[in-house]
Amino acid sequence: MAEPLLFxxxxxxxxxxxxxxxxxHEIKLLSDIDDQDGLRFQIPVIQFYKYDPNMAGKDPVDVVRKALAKTLVFYYPFAGRLREGVGRxxxxxxxxxxxxxxxADADVGLKDFGDALQPPFPCLEELLFDVPGSSEVLNTPLMVIQVTRLNCGGFIFALRLxxxxxxxxxxxxxxxxxxxxSRGMKEPSIPPLWCRxxxxxxxxxxxxxxHREYEQIADPKGTIIxxxxxxxxxxxxxxxxxxxxxxxxxxxxxxxSxxxxxxxxxxxxxxxxLQPDADEEVRIICIVNSRSRFNPPLPKGFYGNAFAFPVAVTTAGKLIKNPMGYALELVQKAKGDVTQEYMHSVADLMVLKGRPHFTVVRSFLVSxxxxxxxxxxxxxxxxxxxGGPAKGGVGAVPGVASFYIPFVNGKGEKGLVIPVCLPAQAMERFVEELDSVVNNSNVTKPTKSGPGSGFITSSL
Structure with missing residues (x-):
């Protein structure tokens, strides 16, 4: 078993x-999609960069810091603070x-992270420091950036939004x-547009x-993760x-797909x-980017939230007893629900219902x-x-969300890496079940070592 990386x-x-x-200096309203309860949290992203001899003598901290000040001229709302008014x-x-x-500086090189450079990352809290008082939603910085030099000449760029x-x-x-x-341009190639x-x-x-994704579901059995x-x-x-x-x-x-x-x-x-009772409802929420589903599409340069949380609902018993094709049909239908009218309907629901959180009870969200x-x-x-999400399970209720992230494994195979967050015992059952699904392939049995060589590529 590989030793955990400490630095x-x-x-x-x-x-x-x-x-x-x-x-x-002005007040800019967020949209009624932006300010829903399910988006009132901080999301971490992390990027790893190799040493480049062509950049010898250039300090990534200095380059990014100076470029950030210039970029904020165009994206000046990010330099502001969030306030809450009437009706939330x-x-x-x-x-x-x-x-x-x-x-920051780290006493470690990029190669020390191994081939399996993916979530969950060792010492993430050191690579993206949670400055005390900075992680609230209101009246705090809207963005935190940490640039960490590595002893190999590479660096890590981490951001929390x-x-x-x-x-x-x-x-x-x-x-x-x-x-x-950072590379010397005077202005962004895509001018940012507010248009909320x-x-x-x-x-x-x-x-x-x-909008069953916003149903308020009782949880008498305490099945929220x-x-x-x-x-x-x-x-x-x-x-x-x-x-x-x-x-x-x-x-x-x-x-x-x-x-x-x-x-x-x-x-x-x-x-x-997770072993829910057979008659309990379970949900899959598929994040769908709606930009292209408007007519005309949302303008290039729009940088607000433009996605929906469409949901498929069934009972645990039906999901488990039916072949996987049953789940596939439900997923496809949920994705297809998102239209321009659907997005307007969500915005209307937010105003009428007090900007509710999407349902997390027995829900799994994928992005x-x-x-x-x-x-x-x-x-x-x-x-x-x-480059991408720093971890799965983010949000107001950790464990609900997973990301599909492009990745090349140690064998050079292109694919996806997907971070999953579950209670420890459920994770063991999840690994066993997932392994049984792919056991006709040449995938090795789950292990905590072998970066990129086994089914499970990383764990903490």
Whole structure:
């Protein structure tokens, strides 16, 4: 079994980076999609970069810090603070207080992380320090950035965003702009657009679609995932694993997308692992980016939240007893529910119902970030070796969410790595069930070592 990676990080005192030029002092309202309860948390992202001899003598901390000040001229709301008004309405006080920035050094090199450079990351709390008082939603920095130099000449860029300010597409748009300005551009190639009014409730608001994702479900048996004794692991799915899963589907379903196929499989395995009663309802929530589902599509440059939480609901008994194709049909239908009208209906529901949280009772939420472009962000040192979510299980209720992240394993196979967070005993059952699904492939038995060589690629 591989020894856990231990290292020391020395941090400088946190500082505030403000726009390099004066920016408007104003109040900007978030949209009625942005300010729903389920987005009122901080989401962490992490990027690893190799040493580049062409950048010898350049300090990544200095490069990013200076570029951040210039980028905030264009994205000045990120330098403000969130306030709450009547009816829980959120707004940004654009006051130039700045983004929290941390300079750090680690006594470790990129190669020490091994081939399995993926969540959960060792010492994440050191690579993205939670500055006391900074993690509240209101009246605190909307973004925290830490740049950590490695002793090999590479570095780690870590960022934490108040999720009400933007989704994965919006965040990568900002990070790409930061990269462009780090590389010498005077302004971002995609000008940022606020346009949050496009996702506001109508007047008068009228809920026109079914939104079971916001049902308020009682939990008398206490089946919301416990916050203690949680296990975090990542799973790699390459061509071999996906072929093994597809082999369990009827012929007419084998052409479905990787996302739909994997989601059906993981939902079923996870439900088996959590052992709910057969008559209890279980839910799969598929994050769907709605930008292209508007007519015309939302404008290029929009960096707010533009996704929905469509849900499929069935009983645990039906999900477990039926073949996997049953789950696949439910997943496909849920994804197809999202239209422009659906998004307007969600915004209307938020205003009418007090901006509720999506249902977390016996829910599993999956978000595909394979097209978000985190790995393409370039500060001058090339593309990231790993770029994307820093962990799974994020949100107000840890353990509910998993991300689908593009990844190349130790054998050079392209695929997805998916972090999963479950109670320890349920994780053991989950691993066993998932392994049984792919046991006709050449996947080795689960192990905590072998980066990229086994089914489970990382664990803590």
């Amino acid at each position: 020391t990080v020395k941090r400088q005192a946190p500082e505030f980076v403000t726009p390099s030029k004066p920016t408007p 309405k959120l707004m940004v006080d654009c006051n130039e207080e700045g983004v929290l920035f941390i300079e 108040n999720h009400t300010m933007g989704d994965a597409a919006g965040l990568t748009q900002f990070m790409s702009a930061l990269g462009e300005i 009014e496009l996702l506001n409730a109508r007047n008068p608001p009228k809920v026109t679609c079914t 416990p916050l203690d004794d949680m296990a975090h692991r990542s799973f790699f799915f390459g061509p071999t694993e996906l072929a093994a899963i597809r082999a369990l589907l009827p012929h007419h379903q084998q052409k479905r 990787d996302f739909e196929t994997l989601t059906a499989c993981l939902w079923r395995c996870r439900t088996i692992a 595909d970030v394979t097209r978000a472009g985190f790995g393409d962000v370039d500060f001058g040192w090339g593309k990231a070796v790993y």
